[in-house]
Amino acid sequence: MPTDRLTAVPADVLAAIAEATGPVVKTEPVGSGFNSEIAARFHTETGTVFVKGLRADHPRVWTQQREAEINPHVRGIAPRLLWRLETAGWDLLGFEAVDGRHADYAPESADVPAVATLLRRLGQVPCPDLPLKTMPDRMAAYSDTPELFAGEALLHTDWHNTNVLIQNDGGALLVDWAWASQGARWIDPALWVLWLIAGGHTAVQAELWASALPAWDEAPRAAVDAFAQASARLWQEIAGADPDPWTQRMEAAAETWASHRGGSAR
CATH class of the missing domain: 3.30.200.20 (Phosphorylase Kinase; domain 1)
Structure with a gap:
């Protein structure tokens, strides 16, 4: 600001x-x-x-x-x-006020394990009875099978590194819950995969971090494949014809992940 x-x-x-x-x-x-x-x-x-x-x-x-x-x-x-x-x-x-800094998603960063722990803790939080948007509704314009994203879990959905604060003791807190939603428990780890790729990880490396989370083990392969393709379409739309460097990086990361999962937004 x-x-x-x-x-x-x-x-x-x-x-x-x-x-x-x-x-x-x-x-x-x-x-x-x-x-x-x-x-x-x-x-x-x-x-x-x-x-x-x-x-x-x-x-x-x-x-x-x-x-x-x-x-x-x-x-x-x-x-x-x-x-x-x-x-x-x-x-x-x-x-x-929290004394901390924004998370670093680079492959060698010591923050990545802390974020994995944060995701694991979030996965244990019951979804409150609030009028949250659902992931099938949010992704309906980008997928032919948005019902695959349905679930009862509380999701943050915006894993931008500035939304994760690393405290002085190495622990992590999650801020900016404006886009909290309800959906399948594996979706937050999947969205984190995108940000890890944007931070410099390969798709294999990013998914290896996600695989350490219980929610990822529950994820049907076809559902994750569909979500990767939908995410690529979403970021292609956000980037538009003249993307700025930030959206261009996210569009490239989403396309990389979709290709790794056997699909594409193209």
């Missing part, structure tokens, strides 16, 4: 944040992230709170509600939500 982003926040909204956190002595904008108009650490005399927010009329303001709803169900694998404010035309979430 650009440093000047906070200057666009009305003074009464900043005052409401200070009322929730205590007097603010320093504000530290956070540069990464795609889904928030406000993303900053608010430092007080007693601690630090990470605040993310959108205007109430923003097209993605529903993501604030989703994060607020899901947070009580993912304690221990995600930072704790401390409060939610809907004030002066803004929707704000205050999370416990």
Whole structure:
């Protein structure tokens, strides 16, 4: 987030944040992230709170509600939500601040085992009774057999490395639950495979990491093949005719995985 982003926040909204956190002595904008108009650490005399927010009329303001709803169900694998404010035309979430860095998905990275552990823990979390999107619905436009992606598991679905925080003790936490969904338990490991390939792993190396997860052992081969092909079509659409370097890298990773699984988006 650009440093000047906070200057666009009305003074009464900043005052409401200070009322929730205590007097603010320093504000530290956070540069990464795609889904928030406000993303900053608010430092007080007693601690630090990470605040993310959108205007109430923003097209993605529903993501604030989703994060607020899901947070009580993912304690221990995600930072704790401390409060939610809907004030002066803004929707704000205050999370416990976590000291950590974004995960590194390179083949030699020591973060990869920590992310595998995080995935294993997520696989043990029951899916809450919330109106989550389902993976068959989300992937219906990209697959002839989206029913293969159905299931009862809680899924995060966005394994961008910036959504995984590696703490000082080496443990990992998962942030940004806006796209939480319900589907087959193997889908999060499958999506992680894509990001590992984008991070420099071969398809074989990436799937070897996924194979260490119980959910992967349950995955029907035909379903994973279909999901790889659907993912390649999805990223081809996202990239479009003139992709930026980030989407181009993901499109290439998805095509690599689809080819490895015996299919293609082409």
